[in-house]
Amino acid sequence: MSLRSLFKINTFRAGLLVIIYLVYSYAGTTSAFLFRYALNSLINKSLSNFIYWCIAEILIAMVSSLLLAYGTYLFNKQIQQYIHAIRDKIIHHHYQNNNTKVAEIQNILNNNMKTLADEYAKPWLIILSSTLMIMMSSGLLLSMNWTLVVAVVITCFIVILLPRLTQKYTAQATRIASQKNAVFLKTVADWFSGLNVLRRYHAINRLQNVLNQSSGKLADANEKKQKALSTADGLNGVGNSIGQVGIILWGGLLFFHHQLDLGGWLVASNFASSIFDELWDVIDSITQIKATKDLRTELHTLTQDTETDTEEDASPVAISVKGLVITYEGHQIRYPDFTIKACDKVLLSGDSGTGKSTLLKAILGKLQPTAGSIEYYDEKEELIIPNYRQIGYVAQDGVLFPDTIANNVTMFQHYPESQLNKVIDSVELTNDLAKFPQGVNTTINLDNLNVSGGQQQKIILARAKLKRQNLLLLDEPTSAIDSKTSAKIIKSLLASDQTIIMIGHNLLPEVQKLFDYRINLSR
Numbered sequence: 001m002s003l004r005s006l007f008k009i010n011t012f013r014a015g016l017l018v019i020i021y022l023v024y025s026y027a028g029t030t031s032a033f034l035f036r037y038a039l040n041s042l043i044n045k046s047l048s049n050f051i052y053w054c055i056a057e058i059l060i061a062m063v064s065s066l067l068l069a070y071g072t073y074l075f076n077k078q079i080q081q082y083i084h085a086i087r088d089k090i091i092h093h094h095y096q097n098n099n100t101k102v103a104e105i106q107n108i109l110n111n112n113m114k115t116l117a118d119e120y121a122k123p124w125l126i127i128l129s130s131t132l133m134i135m136m137s138s139g140l141l142l143s144m145n146w147t148l149v150v151a152v153v154i155t156c157f158i159v160i161l162l163p164r165l166t167q168k169y170t171a172q173a174t175r176i177a178s179q180k181n182a183v184f185l186k187t188v189a190d191w192f193s194g195l196n197v198l199r200r201y202h203a204i205n206r207l208q209n210v211l212n213q214s215s216g217k218l219a220d221a222n223e224k225k226q227k228a229l230s231t232a233d234g235l236n237g238v239g240n241s242i243g244q245v246g247i248i249l250w251g252g253l254l255f256f257h258h259q260l261d262l263g264g265w266l267v268a269s270n271f272a273s274s275i276f277d278e279l280w281d282v283i284d285s286i287t288q289i290k291a292t293k294d295l296r297t298e299l300h301t302l303t304q305d306t307e308t309d310t311e312e313d314a315s316p317v318a319i320s321v322k323g324l325v326i327t328y329e330g331h332q333i334r335y336p337d338f339t340i341k342a343c344d345k346v347l348l349s350g351d352s353g354t355g356k357s358t359l360l361k362a363i364l365g366k367l368q369p370t371a372g373s374i375e376y377y378d379e380k381e382e383l384i385i386p387n388y389r390q391i392g393y394v395a396q397d398g399v400l401f402p403d404t405i406a407n408n409v410t411m412f413q414h415y416p417e418s419q420l421n422k423v424i425d426s427v428e429l430t431n432d433l434a435k436f437p438q439g440v441n442t443t444i445n446l447d448n449l450n451v452s453g454g455q456q457q458k459i460i461l462a463r464a465k466l467k468r469q470n471l472l473l474l475d476e477p478t479s480a481i482d483s484k485t486s487a488k489i490i491k492s493l494l495a496s497d498q499t500i501i502m503i504g505h506n507l508l509p510e511v512q513k514l515f516d517y518r519i520n521l522s523r
């Protein structure tokens with residue numbers, strides 16, 4: 001997150017931008033400078049000269065305006081390309097690291113990107129354009145009377161020192177506002193995902209209370225951020241006013257000592273005024289850029305390359321659990337010791353809350369043991385450090401994507417049609433698909449779900465079967481499917497040579513018998 005990376009995203013465009021802004025500021029200041037000659041022509045009652053200078057001024061001002069419009073357009077293009085590249089890296093980062101909440105990702109990709117564009121990238125453009133304007137205006141002031149430049153420099157120091165008093169305060173307020181915004185978005189995501197349930201139980205009051213509280217804190221943080229920025233603005237404004245009046249006074253003194261004509265005095269006052277306005281903009285932009293420091297550091301971490309996929313090896317086929325303890329906020333779950341060998345088909349049972357799902361999550365590396373260990377072995381029965389992504393997993397609440405049923409099964413990989421149909425058949429989905437006009441090419445509508453709970457489970461099971469990983473963990477994979485169909489699906493699942501650990505409730509006795517053995521958890 002640096003000016004250099006913003007520049008480097010398209011070096012040619014960035015170079016062109018600098019040239020455009022150089023010409024724009026030169027044209028802008030020259031146009032303003034010509035006012036001196038127009039005014040002096042007026043004082044000397046020379047109409048033709050007056051019209052000549054006015055036309056010259058207008059033409060140059062028009063060129064300057066057109067250049068500004070084009071420059072702004074180009075700069076926005078540069079920012080969008082820059083933001084796009086950062087978003088891409090952040091998405092990659094979150095793809096590699098699965099421990100971030102959706103609301104946090106939303107906040108980073110949306111709100112934080114907007115902050116980066118508005119409060120980091122755009123201020124750099126203001127700094128470029130204002131610095132050029134200050135340099136051009138100072139040059140023209142120098143051509144009139146060097147003491148004017150000295151007076152401007154002295155007052156500039158006052159203007160520069162004042163904002164330093166508020167920098168830390170604004171940086172902290174901006175960071176807190178961003179954190180509160182993340183909390184607010186998470187609250188909205190958490191509570192609105194269960195909106196239908198809240199409606200069913202008439203829990204509007206609870207929803208309102210929670211959102212009001214979070215929204216109140218966000219409003220408070222935004223108010224404090226605005227207060228900090230306004231205080232900084234106010235201090236900058238005080239310095240600016242001192243500067244402007246000082247130059248008018250100094251120019252007037254030069255006029256009375258016949259060192260400046262009337263046109264020169266007016267133009268000098270205007271230049272001084274514009275120098276202070278531009279300087280104010282520069283300082284304001286620097287304050288904004290510095291206030292985004294924490295955000296940029298955070299984004300910098302997120303855009304660094306992280307672990308890469310190591311799909312090739314480390315695929316476990318067997319596990320051994322010893323002295324395993326998992327702790328949730330002081331609540332401990334102790335597991336018996338057991339070993340699951342390659343190709344074993346294991347039914348994991350036990351009362352509700354005994355830790356079945358927790359065990360699968362621990363095997364998947366999503367939860368770290370407080371004590372004990374889970375050891376993983378490969379096909380050669382050698383101890384390995386597993387690649388957790390090589391373990392197949394069907395969760396209780398499997399995820400579907402707003403794409404076709406076929407793509408939800410293949411997960412966007414290419415498989416022969418016959419293989420896809422076979423797997424669809426093995427999870428008893430063929431008859432369900434016959435009811436959809438577009439069959440396997442039906443797009444799943446997540447907003448208004450067009451597949452039943454049982455069909456969802458079948459699609460997710462087909463996905464796991466097609467991927468065919470050596471070790472497959474299934475968390476009540478057929479809970480929404482009738483017991484007869486469920487029996488057929490489980491029978492087909494267990495016919496593979498994979499190692500399978502399946503959590504199951506209320507399975508028919510003949511289905512239970514299909515497993516090699518059962519691990520029963522108790523409290």
Ligand SMILES: Nc1ncnc2c1ncn2[C@@H]1O[C@H](COP(=O)(O)OP(=O)(O)OP(=O)(O)O)[C@@H](O)[C@H]1O
Nearest residue numbers: 328329331333350351352353354355356357358359
């Ligand atoms: N994220 C969590 N934070 C705190 N406690 C949790 C968390 N997840 C589970 N627990 C607790 O751990 C215990 C085991 O939960 P787990 O979901 O593993 O049980 P289970 O045997 O799979 O239950 P069920 O058959 O009802 O699905 C429960 O008491 C549960 O409340």
